[in-house]
Amino acid sequence: MDNFVILQQMVAIDRAQNRFELRASIQTLLRIIGSCTSSERVYIFDWDETDNVFRNSYEWCGDNVQPWIDNLQSVDSADMPYWLEAFERGDSMIIDNVEDVKDLMPSEYQLLVMQDIHSEIAFPIFYKDQLKGFIGVDNPHIDSSESFISLLGVVGGHLGNVRETLRMTELLEQRNNSLEKSLSDLNRERTFMSVLCTDYISVYCVDLQNDSLEPLKLDPAANAAHIHDIKAGKTFCYSELIGQYYEKYVIKESAPDFTEILSAEHIQNHLATHPKLSYRYRVTPNAAGQENFEAEIFPFSAASSSRVLIGFKQIDELVSFEQNSRRQLQEALDEANLNNEIISAISKIYFSIYRIDLTQDMYEEVSSDNKVHRLTGRMGRASSKMKELCHRFVVPEYQDKILDFFDLSTIAERLHTDETIAMDYLANDGNWHSARFIVKKRDALGNVTNILYVTRLISEQKRREQSWMLLAEEANKANEAKSEFLSKMAHDIRTPLNAVMGFADIAKRSLGDPSKIDDCLGKLRTSGAYIEQLVSNILDITNLENGRQQLKPCETSVSELCHTLNMVFDQALMNDGLNITFNCHDIYHDCILADGLKLKQIYSNLLSNSIKFTPGHGDVGFELYEETIPGSDKIRLVARISDTGIGIKPEYQASMFNKFSRETDTRISKVRGSGLGLAIVKELVDLMQGTITVQSNPGGGTIIEVSIDVPYIIKDDLWSGQSGDSSDAESLCVGMHLLVAEDNELNYEVVSELLGMNGISCERAEDGSVCVDMFSTSAAGTYDGILMDLQMPVMDGISASYAIRKLEHPDAQNIPIIAITANTFAKDLERCRLAGMNEHLSKPLNIRQLISILSKFKK
Incomplete structure (x- = not known):
């Protein structure tokens, strides 16, 4: 049974x-x-x-x-x-x-x-x-x-x-249906061809290989109708007709390459990689007053581009619209076999496609990444397949979210008012995918019964989005870095600037005391040199771009560094009766390899803070000494800044080095400050790999100690004094005669006085053009060198240097040309070198550097 x-x-x-x-x-x-x-x-x-x-x-x-x-x-x-x-x-x-x-x-x-x-x-x-x-x-x-x-x-x-x-x-039924559809598509193509021809004033069938043309349609108003006896059903020479049409009717300015573009060779080459060729041009108005045309060329077969269809249509209204609206016109898409094009396009966009019957919980794979746009024959339970796809392709961190998106039990409700929903995820292979459900069929009540699930690759789109976000973020960071850097530098300039203003006032009040004026002038120069260093640091384009300080170690004298600070914080500048003392002791290695400017910034900010927060008649002390590091070629430079000021609360000491941080205290509410000084100190100390400690109690003063390890330099007696080299350079330059190109009379006066003090004579050229004339008309050996400003009227220094080097004057190729300018960026130095200049000095002029450079060129 x-x-x-x-x-x-x-x-x-x-x-x-x-x-x-x-x-x-x-x-x-x-x-x-x-x-x-x-x-x-x-x-x-x-x-x-x-x-x-x-x-x-x-x-x-x-x-x-x-x-x-x-x-x-x-x-x-x-x-x-x-x-x-x-x-x-x-x-x-x-x-x-x-x-x-x-x-x-x-x-x-x-x-x-x-x-x-x-x-x-x-x-x-x-x-x-x-x-x-x-x-x-x-x-x-x-x-x-x-x-x-x-x-x-x-x-x-x-x-x-x-x-x-x-x-x-x-499968047989599918093939029969496909055959029937092909027949239907063929009839549609014939209908399309008939409709398409209505848009053209003339249509030709062209055999490019045989250079022959057969008119399919030719409007009597067309210019081409007046070339010979062109009629439908006859065959003509294609290249000959194109040449005659161009010479007789085409406006050459609108289409200078008309015959080249419409040549048989170009059409075949273009159609080998493109579906069609379009070309616009203008002609003398035809019998209907039409003058703007577009030629469109299509191959009869994708396998061969030798037989083509060429249609000419007038586009006067189109061109007029473009000119009036100033917007580019979208070219009309050619009507063709839409079904195959759509399938082909979808297969390029979506690498997998599934048909899903929600009522049966069944799926059928329409397309996959290895079998494009055709039925693969795979089918099964849809809900299980979606889970498999998630675990197979999606990275773990996205799986929970994608499992919710793939939940077919809720998809009908989610698509109740929408035709499609999508979600992006990161795949295991590192690419980004976009998963999408599309409504395919609804029942009589509007409920979704059949859907398509498609997946496409969107990694390039994601990379572009992330790239733009990264660029915007980097731009914001760069702007913030520049603002922060400039804020720090502006803060540090105020201290030596205070000294400059103070000593200038003292000198003005001491006009009857030459020794006092001389003392003030020396201190003004010291403070000015400090400001110059800070300004040079600001103009360092590298620091400005990245917003970070950079160390520039050089030979630095510890005693001179202490002397500069003593000048900047001179007792005479303090009007509140403070007792300021400087003590530089136990310095066994005066010459060190360190960034002297950064050390001055550290010590200046700490001294400035102590002075600001110490009441009148209090004490502020700066102590600088050396500690030995056994077995090392470095010394430990220790600076101790002490004061009898208001002190720092213990709870604030933990954050006192943060940017824009100020203690909330009624004792300091009247003291102006940006909150940057201590932040600059901490950044520079960390940059130099040093340490900073703080001892302070409210009302009991403050002691801050900074320790930095730096290499020391041992120099012999002859070199340490530097007098021998300096004297040799000065003696070599005595008697030299220079040509100075300087448009500013006051600047020339300063240069000539400084040169004269060192036994060097000079002549002035008011601009670059005068400089070239004076040199070209001078006898050989008249000038021992040329000091050249860059920015001058009539002719700038760069152009003048180029002109001098091209002269046939005996000294034109050998005379030293030294740029003296406020332009100190790297690009300016490169321009000077390319113009033939030998050296480059920045303003304000350092006469010792100038004499040292001139001594190298003394004959």
Whole structure:
């Protein structure tokens, strides 16, 4: 009786008319087999030869039996080698007790035990001697008679034949439908051609290889109608007609390359890589008053560009619209076979496409990354497939969000008022993907029943977005860095500037005391030199761009550094009766290799703070001394700044070095400050890899100690004094005669006085042009050098230097030209070098540097 029921169901399977009837019949067959065998589960695994896996496509479970189809969608052939080999021979598997096959088929044993299977019947599904899958029966409770097992074998063979026959029938129907559609498309193309021709004043069929032309349409108003006797149905020479038309009617300024663009060679080359060729030009008005035209050229076949269709249409209204609106016109798209173009475009945008039936929870793969825009034949449970796609492609951090997006149980509700929804995610291969659901079909109530799931690559778009964001962020950081750097430098300039203003006032009040004036002038020069260093640092374009300080170590005298600070913070400048003392002691190595400017900035800011927060008649002390570092070529330079001021609260000491930080205290509310001084100190100390410590109590004063390790330089007695070299340079330059190109009379007066004090005479040229004239008319050897300003009227210093080097004067190539200018950027130095200048000095002029440079060129 059981055999008869199974045979009866095989007949029902045979009568299935479509894929869904077949699936229902197969599901019934599994239930019958399960009932006949009193088994827990009956299932079908299809063999995927491409991926070498068995895929679970059907499953029936008995009462209270947990389904496995969602947990075990596929099994790799490597996990069941024994069964695969037996199935390929056509053998069935009959296992009464899985423990009996533990050693015979260890991989299969693990799979069976994992599913709590104690006995098993499995038989292959065949079609024309090709394995298509197998049917498995878990834990059957029958005596497996030979006739029943044979019947199951027949079931496998019959099932394979029915499924393959139905697949081939559907494929045949698809091909018939495609053929019918091709015929329909051909008729549509003919209709399109007829409609398309209405847009053209003339249409020609051209054989480029044979240089022949046949008119298909020619409006009597067209200019071409008046060339010879051009009529439809006749053949003409293409190149000859194009040449005559160009010479007689085309306005040459509008299309100078008319014959080149419309030549047979150019058209074929262009159409080899492009779908069409368009070209606009203007002609003398034809009989209808039309003067703007566009030629459009299309190949008859994508495989060959030798036979083309050329249409000429007038575009006067189009051109007029472009001129009036000043916007570029979008060229009209050519009508063609839209279906194939759309499919081709979609395949380039979306690398995978799935059709999903939400009512059946079924998917069918339309396109994948390895089989483009055609049915792959893969199908299965849609909800399980979406989970598989998520775990297979999506990086772990995006998986929870994408699983929610892939939840098909809520997709109908999410698409209730929308036609499409999308979400981006990062894939395991490092690329960005955009996943999208698109409504394909709704029922009568508007509920979504069928959808498309598509995926496309958007890495380039994401990179552009991130690139723009990064550029904007970098630009903001650069602006912030510049503002911060300039704020710091402006803060540090105020201290030496105070000294300059103070000593200038003292000198003005001491006009009757030459020694006092001389003392003030010396201190003014010291403070001015400090300001010059700070300004040079501000003009350092590298610091300005990145907003960070950079160390520039050079030979630095510790005693001179202390002397400069003493001048800047001279007791005479303090009007509140402070007692300021400087003590530089135990300096055994006066010459060190360090950034002297940065050290001055550190000490100046700390001294300035102590002075600001110490009441009148208080004490401020600066102590600088050396500590030995055994076994090292460095010394530890220790600076101690102490005061008897208001002190610092313990809770503020932790943040006192933060930018724009000021203590909230009524004692300092009247003291002006930016909150930058201590932040600058901390940044510079860290930059020089030093340490800074603070000892302070409210009302008990403050002691700040800065320790920085610096290399020392040992110099012999002759060099340490530097007098020998300086005297030699001065003596070499005595008697030199210079030509000075300087448009500012006051600047020339300063230069001439300084040169005269050192035994050097000079003549002035008011601008670059005068300088060139004076030099060109001078006798050989008249001038020992030229001091050249860069920015001058009539002719600048760069142009003047170029002109001098090109003169035939005996000294033109050898005379030293030294630029003296306020322009100190790297690009200015390069311009001077290219113009033929020998050296470059920045303003304000350092006469010692100038004399040292001149001494090198003394004949």
